[in-house]
Amino acid sequence: MNMKAKKICFKNIGQLVQVQDTDPPRLKVYRNCALVVSGGRVEKVFRDTGIRASDYARVVDLKGRAVIPGFIDPHTHMVYGGDRKAEMEMRAAGDDYLEILKNGGGILSTVNATRKASEEMLYRSARERMKRMIALGTTAFEIKSGYGLDLETEKKILRVGRRLAADLKVHVTLTYLGAHAVPEGVKKKDYFDFVLRYLPEFRELADGVDIFCERGAFTVADLKRLFLQAKLLGFQLRAHVEEFTLQGGCYEAARLGAISCDHLEHARPHDIRGMAVAGTVGVLLPGVTHFLGGSKLPLVHTLLDSGVPLALATDCNPGSCPTYNMQTILTLATAMYRLTPEQALVAATYGGARALDRHREMGGLRPGQRADFLLLKTSDYRDLFYYFGENFVDKTFLAGSAVSGRKEPVTD
Numbered sequence: 001m002n003m004k005a006k007k008i009c010f011k012n013i014g015q016l017v018q019v020q021d022t023d024p025p026r027l028k029v030y031r032n033c034a035l036v037v038s039g040g041r042v043e044k045v046f047r048d049t050g051i052r053a054s055d056y057a058r059v060v061d062l063k064g065r066a067v068i069p070g071f072i073d074p075h076t077h078m079v080y081g082g083d084r085k086a087e088m089e090m091r092a093a094g095d096d097y098l099e100i101l102k103n104g105g106g107i108l109s110t111v112n113a114t115r116k117a118s119e120e121m122l123y124r125s126a127r128e129r130m131k132r133m134i135a136l137g138t139t140a141f142e143i144k145s146g147y148g149l150d151l152e153t154e155k156k157i158l159r160v161g162r163r164l165a166a167d168l169k170v171h172v173t174l175t176y177l178g179a180h181a182v183p184e185g186v187k188k189k190d191y192f193d194f195v196l197r198y199l200p201e202f203r204e205l206a207d208g209v210d211i212f213c214e215r216g217a218f219t220v221a222d223l224k225r226l227f228l229q230a231k232l233l234g235f236q237l238r239a240h241v242e243e244f245t246l247q248g249g250c251y252e253a254a255r256l257g258a259i260s261c262d263h264l265e266h267a268r269p270h271d272i273r274g275m276a277v278a279g280t281v282g283v284l285l286p287g288v289t290h291f292l293g294g295s296k297l298p299l300v301h302t303l304l305d306s307g308v309p310l311a312l313a314t315d316c317n318p319g320s321c322p323t324y325n326m327q328t329i330l331t332l333a334t335a336m337y338r339l340t341p342e343q344a345l346v347a348a349t350y351g352g353a354r355a356l357d358r359h360r361e362m363g364g365l366r367p368g369q370r371a372d373f374l375l376l377k378t379s380d381y382r383d384l385f386y387y388f389g390e391n392f393v394d395k396t397f398l399a400g401s402a403v404s405g406r407k408e409p410v411t412d
């Protein structure tokens, strides 16, 4: 076999940022180096001297600019119908997120729009969204259902997620979020019984399950019942916990072996200790706090000091955080949580991979890992954080190949 045919050398990289799988994970910055990609994976990073073009199928000059690992977004609800722009006025007038949901709006209005949309319509809108996200630097995703709340629509959403992964050649972890809200016209108990009864049917389509454990949604007792069954069926466990109110779901989720606990604004040190012992990843979503105008922040430094692996995610959804942009999330995380650029970038790459249990194969640009990387418009990765508000991703590479992102704005 001609190995040379497969090798690409990216030379003249001003700064290459790797994430080391240490405890805690740290960035390693190489200057003036080259990156060799073979079969879509990182082969090696070396000093940029004496590169022989004849050793490679292609040599690409990156002109002194910075290369970082692609972002991994481990919490999205990006397959949905309609939009929730009207809720911005309602919130400005004083309604809060949970009140809007209680009155049949919020998540339930997206459920109506998603049920009405055909699979093809959902696929087309989510594909445009995903292309935009890739152009902005995201190279692996988690996608939840949860806007169907019936068998047919929940499956439709998950099938769309599966098609996106195959068509756009990105990693997608799929999560069944039947326990997102109680649909209109159904008793809570009956709906939750339905979620439990049909859980095995989702084993084919989804890698994990999730639950919105919150006032007006599902209880800690529901979380325990769901997780015990889901665990037996071999699902990964994720949970929306302690977002608007303290319920105690975080501790129980960690105890039952959740791979991630997400949101955590109201989580206590006790909950964080539980996560640390269990090795549960904390997925933080500063875009939600920002978009909904909240002020309560998770105990981010207690999480860090306790050794809980941290990830950052968009939550990309039409209600609480309609953003496609992980760069914005990084900016918010440094400002709101007082994270260093290093801590934020580790969370947005390695942390996300860890939340998807894929940290061995992606999220770090270490030899053997998928060559999913971002060529920045600058030679210093810290510019991403410093000159906030600009798109610093020039090109996104998936398995070593540049993808052309969508340039026009996306509207639904």
Ligand code: NIG
Pocket (backbone or CB within 6 Å): 077, 106, 107, 110, 212, 240, 243, 288, 315, 317, 318, 319, 320
């Ligand atoms: O992560 N909290 C519940 N679920 C989503 C929001 C979904 C929606 O509002 O449509 C969240 O914030």
Ligand code: FE
Pocket (backbone or CB within 6 Å): 075, 077, 240, 315
């Ligand atoms: Fe969410």
